[in-house]
Amino acid sequence: MKLLRVGPPGAERPVVLGEDGTAYDLSGRARDLDGAFLAGLDTAALAREVAAGVLPVVDLDGRRVAAPVARPGKVVGIGLNYRDHAAEAGAAIPAEPVIFLKPSSTVVGPYDEVLVPRGGEKTDYEAELAVVIGRTARYLDSHAEAAGVIAGYTIANDVTERAFQFERGGQWDKGKSAETFTPLGPWLVTADEVADPQALALRLWVNGEQRQNGNTAEMIFPVLELVRYASQFMVLEPGDVIITGTPAGVTLGRPGTPFLAPGDVVEIEIDGLGRQRQVLGKA
Known part of the structure; x- marks a missing residue:
């Protein structure tokens, strides 16, 4: 699973990439990809959410990584x-x-x-x-x-x-x-x-x-x-x-x-x- 953060400095949002490269917004699930998020990360559960299509899609074009x-x-x-x-x-x-x-x-x-x-x-x-x-x-x-x-x-x-x-x-x-x-x-x-x-x-x-x-x-x-x-x-x-x-x-x-x-x-x-x-x- 690939996790990334996009957006201008101070206003980044967390994103997960699906297997086909589609980007899904995690900001409704996590404040950021920080220590608190990583400590509770359940990759299997997150993969199920991605597969179920319940996360909003985000367009990465032109966004700072x-x-x-x-x-x-x-x-x-x-x-x-x-x-x-x-x-x-x-x-x-x-x-x-x-x-x-x-x-x-x-x-x-x-x-x-x-x-x-x-x-x-x-x-x-x-x-x-x-x-x-x-x-x-x-x-x-x-x-x-x-x-x-x-x-x-x-x-x-x-x-x-x-x-x-x-x-x-x-x-x-x-x-x-x-x-x-x-x-x-x-x-x-x-x-x-x-x-x-x-x-x-x-x-x-x-x-x-x-x-x-x-x-x-x-x-x-x-x-x-x-x-x-x-x-x-x-x-x-x-x-x-x-x-x-x-x-x-x-x-x-x-x-x-x-x-x-x-x-x-x-x-x-x-x-x-x-x-x-x-x-x-x-x-």
């Missing part, structure tokens, strides 16, 4: 989770997952403008699989328990200002936290429709040139381990998002390749999760 999760409490980032990316970054393979946090103010829609921050000199892209949490999780003991708290999956671009990340001191968060630095979407695909999150190809283009071409099978720490592991250090709540790392091909690992600049176009797709596209602007 927002991030498929409203106001995530936190975005949990995972660094260096693909061996080829660690190698291009000149970093050792981590013994445990590398965790950083991104504020919810970074989250925008899949086609919204991404802004190069003031003082930014090395703005970079990172195509990533994003995991959306649907149940409160703390101190999970197993991968089976981790699977039970996942609501679904979407696409993320973990935009990063490398100069802030590596040249301004402190933690990675400084280079990860600018407004618009986490485009999400277009859809939240519910977990029951993703047979194997470790078998998804992901690709990224800049101005039509392919830069990244990887597969989630190449992760150092798989999705279920990331969820289990993160729950040992923080409470994961419905609506939280975990972005799971990026494969090789970022600008940082391509000497001589210019970093992103206003006017550049970044496109990302992941098998079964759709495609997103951003044009770069300037803050």
